[in-house]
Amino acid sequence: MRAAVVGVTGYSGTELFRILSNHPEIEEINLYAREKEGVLKRCLNKEVSAFRNIENELLPYDAKKIMEQNDVVFFAVPAGVTSKLAAPFIQNDFPVIDLSGDFRLKDPKEYEKWYKKQAAPKEELEASCYGLADFYKPDTSYIANPGCYATATILGIAPLLIKQLIKLDSLIVDAKSGVSGSGKKLTENSHYPVINENALLYKINSHQHVPEILQQLKKFDSRIGSLQFSTTLIPITRGIMATIYAKPKDADGFNLEALKKAYAEVYHGKKCVRVLEEGFPQIKDVQYSNYCDIGVAYDELSKTISVVSVIDNLVKGAAGQAVQNMNDYFGLDELCGLPKVPAWP
């Protein structure tokens, strides 16, 4: 198979290139980029220092050529870009895996409210699917890859709703992310003197993943109306930890065994989610892997459920789940080409 990547010079693009380069079914990777600062001919080895031995040229972006020269295209570009580029691919039913937020929300008004950008046309949004790979196989050729916080949070909460264990107005999520989550561009928060030895809460009650999480949680239980969600930047390079709290629906008949049983049942057979029998996962358990690790606890005194869900934001939260979606779309083994062993320590 031949895969195209748009956005290879960004953090999720470089991770995508690394995974695709080790994928046994990918024979050719073609890279496409916009013209930048007047430079017409861009080379990967000049733009990404770690790739100095890789001589791929970045070809000028051209939708027609991408479709002629490849079997699938990955877009690892910022929000607001693919809403303008998607049309020819959708018209030709050409497989696209879009890592940005542009096609995740079905309601264009929600996108405009949370992303503060113009949404893709409604008919295009309807022609795409939300690629939460551990729960669904893609049923359209345009696949919206989930957001990083959204992936960790949804996978952490899913059994609570599927098994109807909690009071629906009691969900609180406290999520933390490494700095690569904000991409390669320098921002005030990600500047070294600010984030080093620091923890920084941001976008409280306004994070763009709130509507994405709720849209999916409603599929598990349509009665859920809201969740309390906060995001904190922490001084690590990669990884997300979402700590989730909820109250059981019926505290009298509830205990830790029931909680563990729900998680074990929902994730039975799902190869990329590892539920711990005891204790909690740490971010390092999943770095450079496509796993989401989950641990649970129940406090009989406060009658509170705690769930900890960890992922690598660049792998499970972006490039890894994108390749999992590609594998599912083309009928390959779900784990094909994905790193099976995390890096440790």
Ligand SMILES: NC(=O)C1=CN([C@@H]2O[C@H](COP(=O)(O)OP(=O)(O)OC[C@H]3O[C@@H](n4cnc5c(N)ncnc54)[C@H](OP(=O)(O)O)[C@@H]3O)[C@@H](O)[C@H]2O)C=CC1
């Ligand atoms: N970082 C993460 O952990 C995650 C990111 N995502 C999503 O993935 C996407 C990429 O994120 P990330 O890798 O962090 O971003 P980066 O900022 O690191 O990289 C962005 C990439 O997009 C390219 N680009 C920017 N604007 C355009 C344009 N108008 N046309 C074509 N290419 C363009 C840049 O290329 P150039 O060299 O030309 O500037 C660069 O290669 C985003 O939508 C993000 O929300 C999703 C989950 C997790």
Ligand SMILES: CC(=O)N[C@@H](CCC(=O)OP(=O)(O)O)C(=O)O
């Ligand atoms: C640490 C950090 O800044 N993370 C980003 C999440 C990146 C992402 O996945 O967002 P979209 O794909 O929805 O654009 C943020 O909080 O906005």
